[in-house]
Amino acid sequence: MLSRAFYQNPTLDVAKNLLGKKLIRRIGNNFLTALIVETEAYIGAEDSACHASKGKTPRTEVMFGEAGYAYVYFVYGMHYMLNVVTETKGFPAAVLIRAAEPLENRPIMVKNRKGQEKHVCNGPARLCQAFLINKSLNGNDLTADKELWIENGQEIANSEIVSKPRVGIDYADAKDREALWRFYIRNNSNVSKK
């Protein structure tokens, strides 16, 4: 299990370092695992794409807290997103987990996705469906939790990491839309978009 110190770093570093790590979810006696292949950084009140840019609210409160906690929220009336809080207490920042590559117990993930064999984890909302992640996990401590946490996986070389603008933030300022704060593993077929 990754320690708190891993998350207490600059958000862009954490976003890149999370690539190749193993996301683990316990469902009863079964353990779902998947390799993280795509992330996005949301950094501080100055980032107009970050939820925290509108100030601290009950919804975004977790992002203002200590690093290493899960920030789970609901969008579009039907989808959950999984983020991990980074940096220091009082500075709102998080990394969105956008996609992963199924490792163990893939059949259970497919079942959670209502039988969808393709596109099991290649999208933030799909990942949450496959892993049964919902608001009940919001605020859980990923450095101590028994239901959801992250472990070391594969080493990903810097040359294998691709940087792109973030997805789905048309409402943000131009400078924030253009920021290359989306990271994914080159040539991995599980990323959410080409």
Next chain:
DNA sequence: CTCTCGATGTTCT
């Protein structure tokens, strides 16, 4: 394979 379009509910104005 690609594209379009509508569902859905929480949050904030």
Next chain:
DNA sequence: GAACATCGAGAGG
């Protein structure tokens, strides 16, 4: 009341 860090079904190539 509007916007929203999306997805999947269905139509067409």
